[in-house]
Amino acid sequence: MNATESLPVPWDSVADRLRERGLRWTPQRRTVIEVLTETDGHITGAEVVERCRERQRFTTPSTVYRTLDVLEQLGFVRHGHGADGREEFHVRPIQEHGHLHCAECGVTWEIGRARAASVADALRADDGFEIEIGHVTLVGRCRKCAARG
Amino acid sequence: MNATESLPVPWDSVADRLRERGLRWTPQRRTVIEVLTETDGHITGAEVVERCRERQRFTTPSTVYRTLDVLEQLGFVRHGHGADGREEFHVRPIQEHGHLHCAECGVTWEIGRARAASVADALRADDGFEIEIGHVTLVGRCRKCAARG
DNA sequence: TCATCTATTGCAACTGCTTGCAATAAGCGG
DNA sequence: CCGCTTATTGCAAGCAGTTGCAATAGATGA
Numbered sequence: 001m002n003a004t005e006s007l008p009v010p011w012d013s014v015a016d017r018l019r020e021r022g023l024r025w026t027p028q029r030r031t032v033i034e035v036l037t038e039t040d041g042h043i044t045g046a047e048v049v050e051r052c053r054e055r056q057r058f059t060t061p062s063t064v065y066r067t068l069d070v071l072e073q074l075g076f077v078r079h080g081h082g083a084d085g086r087e088e089f090h091v092r093p094i095q096e097h098g099h100l101h102c103a104e105c106g107v108t109w110e111i112g113r114a115r116a117a118s119v120a121d122a123l124r125a126d127d128g129f130e131i132e133i134g135h136v137t138l139v140g141r142c143r144k145c146a147a148r149g
Numbered sequence: 150m151n152a153t154e155s156l157p158v159p160w161d162s163v164a165d166r167l168r169e170r171g172l173r174w175t176p177q178r179r180t181v182i183e184v185l186t187e188t189d190g191h192i193t194g195a196e197v198v199e200r201c202r203e204r205q206r207f208t209t210p211s212t213v214y215r216t217l218d219v220l221e222q223l224g225f226v227r228h229g230h231g232a233d234g235r236e237e238f239h240v241r242p243i244q245e246h247g248h249l250h251c252a253e254c255g256v257t258w259e260i261g262r263a264r265a266a267s268v269a270d271a272l273r274a275d276d277g278f279e280i281e282i283g284h285v286t287l288v289g290r291c292r293k294c295a296a297r298g
Numbered sequence: 299t300c301a302t303c304t305a306t307t308g309c310a311a312c313t314g315c316t317t318g319c320a321a322t323a324a325g326c327g328g
Numbered sequence: 329c330c331g332c333t334t335a336t337t338g339c340a341a342g343c344a345g346t347t348g349c350a351a352t353a354g355a356t357g358a
């Protein structure tokens with residue numbers, strides 16, 4: 001969208017973004033954000049909880065999940081589901097991307113914007129459906145396993 | 150594959166298919182299969198448990214889920230995940246198909262083999278990845294919501 | 299600085315699903 | 329029909345995540 005897209009996200013603006021909306025800046029939310037700023041792209045909900053607990057021993061799961069919800073509403077994270085359906089968060093400013101998982105060898109890998117685009121195009125052509133490619137991990141078989149089986 | 154593809158699946162062969170593999174035919178498994186035969190295409194794991202309990206009051210979830218696992222290994226069902234990551238079973242002989250879910254209006258619908266093929270083609274062209282289209286519900290925005298937003 | 303309003307927290311309970319383990323019971327061979 | 333092997337069950341505990349509710353504590357205005 002703009003030139004700062006690939007720069008570190010202004011996490012420091014979170015407090016203000018919250019207050020703008022009548023929401024509040026709390027120590028618990030600060031902890032979650034600290035964890036997220038040190039995260040490289042992906043993290044599961046359970047991992048966020050665990051890492052928060054390393055910092056603040058009495059972190060409650062519900063608070064963490066609720067914080068992740070509001071951060072998603074503000075656009076700071078985007079949640080999806082891994083191949084097993086478990087929650088997975090994409091932390092900004094990671095470029096939107098998809099995941100492919102081979103059910104046979106168990107490997108999961110990323111596909112970038114360009115490759116995801118061809119999938120998105122196919123769906124858009126059919127129904128006008130705009131896929132959010134990052135939301136689910138696509139499951140199937142990788143080239144090697146498909147060739148074998 | 151053959152002319153019987155669209156006929157009712159021979160669920161009556163399950164007992165034999167199990168025994169062929171040294172597995173066993175039990176009343177609990179019979180109950181699960183009864184539920185599945187009365188299912189029209191889709192059912193969540195929790196629903197299977199619930200319906201089994203209507204028939205056999207003391208059904209245990211673990212037994213049901215384990216039975217669904219072996220039925221999947223035998224090819225009688227195929228599991229996937231809904232937009233929220235919850236488990237969802239496709240019961241044979243439903244033709245393989247995919248699901249699209251609009252995150253905005255909340256509607257989920259199916260895409261048949263033909264439409265799914267264009268998505269599959271796009272992925273195959275990129276990486277040689279053979280998508281199992283039924284495994285996950287693709288999330289995004291339907292034509293209407295995309296046009297609005 | 300204080301009072302007030304209400305967003306947020308922590309708790310406890312619950313849903314969906316999984317796992318380890320001891321007891322049970324299919325199914326086979328004799 | 330009996331006994332043996334071992335697949336399967338039921339239980340209890342646990343993980344990931346959600347929800348209702350009473351108590352707490354940010355933020356604002358006086």
